[in-house]
Amino acid sequence: MKKTPTIQDVARFAHVSTATVSRALSSPERVSESTRARVSEAVRVTGYTPNQSARSLRQRTARTILVALPDIGNPFFSTILDSIEREATMRGYGVLVANRFSGADSGRRMRDYFMSNRVDGLLLFDGSLDLSQLMMLTGEPAPLPLIVACEEIPTAPFHTVKTDNSYAAERATRHLIDLGHRRIGHIRGPAGNVLTLEREAGFAKAMAAAGLEIRADWMFAGGFDMDSGHAAGQNFMRLTDRPTAVFAANDEGAIGFLSAVRQQGLDCPRDVSIVGFDDLAISSHVWPPLTTMRQPREALGRIAAGALIDVIEGQRRSRVPMHMVLSSELIIRGSTACPPALGRSASSPVVAAE
Amino acid sequence: MKKTPTIQDVARFAHVSTATVSRALSSPERVSESTRARVSEAVRVTGYTPNQSARSLRQRTARTILVALPDIGNPFFSTILDSIEREATMRGYGVLVANRFSGADSGRRMRDYFMSNRVDGLLLFDGSLDLSQLMMLTGEPAPLPLIVACEEIPTAPFHTVKTDNSYAAERATRHLIDLGHRRIGHIRGPAGNVLTLEREAGFAKAMAAAGLEIRADWMFAGGFDMDSGHAAGQNFMRLTDRPTAVFAANDEGAIGFLSAVRQQGLDCPRDVSIVGFDDLAISSHVWPPLTTMRQPREALGRIAAGALIDVIEGQRRSRVPMHMVLSSELIIRGSTACPPALGRSASSPVVAAE
DNA sequence: GAAATCTCTGCAATCGATTGCATTAGTTTC
DNA sequence: GAAACTAATGCAATCGATTGCAGAGATTTC
Structure with missing residues (x-):
C-alpha cells in the first residue's frame, strides 16, 4: 500500500524545494512559469492533495464553519442549511453541523470548537440560546467570528441576520x-x-x-x-x-x-x-x-454564510456590528x-x- | 489579548513535561494520581483545550465524518442527518455535510476529503452516485471507511445499510x-x-x-x-x-x-x-x-453512523462487507x-x- | 561599471500535540 | 544483596505544510 503523497514527494519529483511547491500552489505569481509547470505536472503524477491538518496547524485556520441549529429535522432549518452549504462550499469552506445546540453546556461547546481550532467561525441559528453564554465567547480574545441569525440583540456586539x-x-x-x-x-x-x-x-x-x-x-x-x-x-x-x-x-x-x-x-x-x-x-x-x-430562507442562509466568511477573512473589519434585516412577504x-x-x-x- | 493556551502552558503550570500532560489527558492510568491532579488543576486554570489540528496531524485522524447527501432540504434526509449527528456527537465525532453530492466530480471530491485528512470516513446517502467512482476510492490504499446507505451493491466491497x-x-x-x-x-x-x-x-x-x-x-x-x-x-x-x-x-x-x-x-x-x-x-x-x-429513518442514521465509526476505529475489521437491511412498516x-x-x-x- | 533593485528559490524554524525510547527510582525475587 | 522487574516521567523526533529571511542571478539606474 502506497502512503498518501506529501508535499515532499512533489518537491522531489519536480526537483525543487517544498517551499517552492507550496508557493506554486498558493501564490503562483511568485514562481517562474517553467517551475510552475513542473510542479503542476508533479502534482498530477503523484496525485497530491494538501493535508488540511498540517495547513490548519500552521495557519491557524480550519477552513470550516460551524452551523448550530436547534433542529435539523425541521424543514425550515434544513432549507437554510442547504443554502449555507452551497455558499460555504463555493468559497472553499466545509460545514460542520451541531444540532440541538442550546442547553446548559452550549457555551462550553462553542468555546471548545473555536479553541480546538476545528472551526473558524460560527453561525448561530438558535433563538433559545442564553445571551450571556455568547458574551463569554466574544469577550476574551479577539471578537470571534460569529453571526447570530434568527435573533435580535441590538446592543450586543455580534453581527446579526434576521427577518423582520x-x-x-x-x-x-x-x-x-x-x-x-x-x-x-x-x-x-x-x-x-x-x-x-x-x-x-x-x-x-x-x-x-x-x-x-x-x-x-x-x-x-x-x-x-x-x-x-x-x-x-x-x-x-x-x-x-x-x-x-x-x-x-x-x-x-x-x-x-x-x-x-x-x-x-x-x-x-x-x-x-x-x-x-x-x-x-x-x-x-x-x-x-x-x-x-x-x-x-435561501437568502438568509446565503447572506449569513457569506457575511461570516467575510468576517473570518477580515474583509469586514468594522468594529460596529452589522444588523441585516430581511423582509418577509x-x-x-x-x-x-x-x-x-x-x-x-x-x-x-x-x-x-x- | 492572550493567546489560546497550549499544552506547553499547562506543562509549565503543572511543573511536568508536555508528554506527561498528554498522557494525563488521554491515558490517565499511566500517570500517578498526584501528577494527574496537578495536571487537571493546570488545565482548569489555563482553560486549555487541545488543538485538534495538531492532534490530527500527528495521529492522522480527524475525528470527523463526512455525510454526503443528495438534498438536505428534503425532510427525509434531514431527519436521518439528525440521528447521524446525535450518534456521531455521542462518540466524539464531528459531522461535516456535503450536499448535492452526486455529479461528475463527486469521485474527486470524496478523494480530496479523505486524502486531505479532513475526515476519517464517509457516509454516502446518494442513490445516484456512479459505482465506478466509488471503486476508484476503495481500491488504492487501504479500503476506506465508507458506508453506503440507500443503495444496493451486493458484490461491491462496501458495507451497506438500507431499507428493504x-x-x-x-x-x-x-x-x-x-x-x-x-x-x-x-x-x-x-x-x-x-x-x-x-x-x-x-x-x-x-x-x-x-x-x-x-x-x-x-x-x-x-x-x-x-x-x-x-x-x-x-x-x-x-x-x-x-x-x-x-x-x-x-x-x-x-x-x-x-x-x-x-x-x-x-x-x-x-x-x-x-x-x-x-x-x-x-x-x-x-x-x-x-x-x-x-x-x-432514525434507526437508519444511527446504525449507519455507528457502523462507520466502528470501522474507523477498527472495531469492525471483517474483510467481508456487511449488508444491513432494515425493514419497513x-x-x-x-x-x-x-x-x-x-x-x-x-x-x-x-x-x-x- | 558600481549600486540598487527585482525575481526566483532554498534553508530552516514553526505550528501543537503525540509517542518511541531512555532514564530514574522504587519494588520484588531468589 | 544483586538481578530483574515495574511504574512514572522526560527527551526529542515526528506529523506536513507555510513563511521569514537570505542568497544567487539577472536587470535596471545613474
Whole structure:
C-alpha cells in the first residue's frame, strides 16, 4: 500500500524545494512559469492533495464553519442549511453541523470548537440560546467570528441576520383583520425563544392598532412543530367560545392545527381562517393551501454564510456590528377567508402557489 | 489579548513535561494520581483545550465524518442527518455535510476529503452516485471507511445499510390490490436512482403476482419532490382512462399528487387511492392522512453512523462487507380505500397517526 | 561599471500535540 | 544483596505544510 503523497514527494519529483511547491500552489505569481509547470505536472503524477491538518496547524485556520441549529429535522432549518452549504462550499469552506445546540453546556461547546481550532467561525441559528453564554465567547480574545441569525440583540456586539419577525407577524395579523375578523387567536412558538416573543409582539401590535381584545384563552401554547400545533387545535375545539381566525407562529404549527380541527369536522377557511409563518415547501401542497408569511430562507442562509466568511477573512473589519434585516412577504392562499358571521366567500389566492 | 493556551502552558503550570500532560489527558492510568491532579488543576486554570489540528496531524485522524447527501432540504434526509449527528456527537465525532453530492466530480471530491485528512470516513446517502467512482476510492490504499446507505451493491466491497425497498414497495402495492384495486399506477422516483429501480421492481412484482397489467401510460415520471408529484397528478388528470389507485415512490411525490388531483376536484380516497413511501412527519397531518410505508429513518442514521465509526476505529475489521437491511412498516391511514367501482367505504385506519 | 533593485528559490524554524525510547527510582525475587 | 522487574516521567523526533529571511542571478539606474 502506497502512503498518501506529501508535499515532499512533489518537491522531489519536480526537483525543487517544498517551499517552492507550496508557493506554486498558493501564490503562483511568485514562481517562474517553467517551475510552475513542473510542479503542476508533479502534482498530477503523484496525485497530491494538501493535508488540511498540517495547513490548519500552521495557519491557524480550519477552513470550516460551524452551523448550530436547534433542529435539523425541521424543514425550515434544513432549507437554510442547504443554502449555507452551497455558499460555504463555493468559497472553499466545509460545514460542520451541531444540532440541538442550546442547553446548559452550549457555551462550553462553542468555546471548545473555536479553541480546538476545528472551526473558524460560527453561525448561530438558535433563538433559545442564553445571551450571556455568547458574551463569554466574544469577550476574551479577539471578537470571534460569529453571526447570530434568527435573533435580535441590538446592543450586543455580534453581527446579526434576521427577518423582520415582529413586522411580519403584524402584517399577517392585519391580513386577518382586513378580511373582517375581530376574534383572533394566536399559536405561540416555544417558550423562551426570541422568535416567539417577537411574533407575539407583532400580533399584539396589530390587534391593539385595530382596537381588538387579546384573550388569554385564545393564546395557544406551541413548539414550532406539528404535534404542538395539533394539540393547539384540540384545545381550540374544546373552547365553547372560539375565535374565527388564528395566526400561528409558524407553518408547522398551522398545519398541525389544521389537521386537528379538520379531524373534528371543522372546515378551513369556512369555519376558521389560519395564517402561518415561513412558507415551507409543503405549505402550498396541504389542503387548503396555507396563507403564510414567506421568509426568504435561501437568502438568509446565503447572506449569513457569506457575511461570516467575510468576517473570518477580515474583509469586514468594522468594529460596529452589522444588523441585516430581511423582509418577509405575505403569500395569500386558501386558508384565510372572511369570517363566517359576514357570510362572504373565501378570498381568492392573490399569489399563486409556485 | 492572550493567546489560546497550549499544552506547553499547562506543562509549565503543572511543573511536568508536555508528554506527561498528554498522557494525563488521554491515558490517565499511566500517570500517578498526584501528577494527574496537578495536571487537571493546570488545565482548569489555563482553560486549555487541545488543538485538534495538531492532534490530527500527528495521529492522522480527524475525528470527523463526512455525510454526503443528495438534498438536505428534503425532510427525509434531514431527519436521518439528525440521528447521524446525535450518534456521531455521542462518540466524539464531528459531522461535516456535503450536499448535492452526486455529479461528475463527486469521485474527486470524496478523494480530496479523505486524502486531505479532513475526515476519517464517509457516509454516502446518494442513490445516484456512479459505482465506478466509488471503486476508484476503495481500491488504492487501504479500503476506506465508507458506508453506503440507500443503495444496493451486493458484490461491491462496501458495507451497506438500507431499507428493504423492493419488498416494501411490493407490500405497499399489495395493500392496494387487497383493497380490490386492479387498475394501479406508479409515480417513479428520479431516473438513474437505485431506489427508483428497486421500488419499481417491487411494484412490478406485486402486480405480476396478482396477474395485473402494468400500463406504460400509468407509470408517471417523478423526482422524489412535491413539484414532480404535482406534475404527475396533472398528467393523471389528463388521462381519459385512469387507474383507481397509485403507488408513489415516496411521500413527497404522493403529497404533490394529492394536491394536484384535489385541485381538479377529485376526492381521495373516494375517486383515487394513493400510498406513499417514507412516512414523513407531515404525512399524518395532510388531508387525507397518508397511507405509507414507514422507513426507520432514525434507526437508519444511527446504525449507519455507528457502523462507520466502528470501522474507523477498527472495531469492525471483517474483510467481508456487511449488508444491513432494515425493514419497513405499512402504516394505513386515510388515503387508501376500496376502488369506486366496488362502492365500499374507506378503510379505517389500522395504525393510528402517532 | 558600481549600486540598487527585482525575481526566483532554498534553508530552516514553526505550528501543537503525540509517542518511541531512555532514564530514574522504587519494588520484588531468589 | 544483586538481578530483574515495574511504574512514572522526560527527551526529542515526528506529523506536513507555510513563511521569514537570505542568497544567487539577472536587470535596471545613474
